[in-house]
Amino acid sequence: MRVAPVDTDESAPGRAGRHRVFLFDLDQTLLRANGAGGAAFAYAFRTVLGDDTALHGIEYAGRTDRGILTEALDRAGVSPAEQGDVRQCIVQRVCEALPDCLRTADARTLPGSQSVLAALSEEPNVTLGMGTGNLRATALIKVAHVGLSPWLHDGGFGDDHTQRHGMIADAAAALCPPDRDADVVVIGDTALDVAAARSNGFASVGVATGGATRATLQACGADAVLADLRDTEHVLRVLRTVRFPG
Ligand SMILES: [Mg+2]
Numbered sequence: 001m002r003v004a005p006v007d008t009d010e011s012a013p014g015r016a017g018r019h020r021v022f023l024f025d026l027d028q029t030l031l032r033a034n035g036a037g038g039a040a041f042a043y044a045f046r047t048v049l050g051d052d053t054a055l056h057g058i059e060y061a062g063r064t065d066r067g068i069l070t071e072a073l074d075r076a077g078v079s080p081a082e083q084g085d086v087r088q089c090i091v092q093r094v095c096e097a098l099p100d101c102l103r104t105a106d107a108r109t110l111p112g113s114q115s116v117l118a119a120l121s122e123e124p125n126v127t128l129g130m131g132t133g134n135l136r137a138t139a140l141i142k143v144a145h146v147g148l149s150p151w152l153h154d155g156g157f158g159d160d161h162t163q164r165h166g167m168i169a170d171a172a173a174a175l176c177p178p179d180r181d182a183d184v185v186v187i188g189d190t191a192l193d194v195a196a197a198r199s200n201g202f203a204s205v206g207v208a209t210g211g212a213t214r215a216t217l218q219a220c221g222a223d224a225v226l227a228d229l230r231d232t233e234h235v236l237r238v239l240r241t242v243r244f245p246g
Pocket of ligand 1: 027028029061188210
């Protein structure tokens with residue numbers, strides 16, 4: 001992958017003609033799982049460790065599953081040497097439980113998600129992917145459950161990174177054409193999505209459908225902010241013209 005040089009031309013709205021890679025966060029950006037992920041984690045902890053108290057009060061928003069699991073296993077008193085095996089058992093149980101949890105929680109796309117992805121996929125020189133803290137397996141289960149599989153297959157995931165910026169770097173490495181410059185735009189609902197984009201030199205578009213307000217997303221440096229994804233034409237206009245960090 002060749003990393004795109006930063007666009008410092010303030011008069012240039014976007015960079016027409018270049019390949020563009022859009023990395024979408026999942027939870028609270030494209031879909032609402034209504035606690036299904038947390039319920040699957042709780043089931044897995046109860047099954048593998050006997051109880052789920054290590055998950056009580058844990059922060060999920062914007063974090064990677066690896067980061068969440070590491071914190072919870074530390075809390076549960078699982079030694080670093082044992083965490084690899086325990087984590088593997090827990091992930092297996094999470095994947096077993098998640099489809100039922102998604103059905104029970106009535107997980108679904110957020111309004112406009114499918115239209116935006118469908119419209120973007122029709123544009124030339126565009127690659128769509130995920131930049132999500134979910135494990136790869138749970139991301140694919142969620143995407144399939146809510147009907148976003150036609151557009152989202154690959155990206156960066158939370159299996160190996162406790163922090164989001166490494167996951168976003170993985171996503172770009174997986175999806176940027178190897179022989180062409182590409183502009184990467186990260187779309188997400190938290191300050192952590194924005195920070196991960198900025199630390200990689202990518203543009204970020206905040207979507208205020210999670211816990212963060214538009215003002216918060218703007219204040220933490222998002223290059224553009226959307227209230228939601230309902231207005232496909234407006235969303236596409238913003239994604240086409242987002243300014244790259246200078
Ligand atoms: Mg999110």
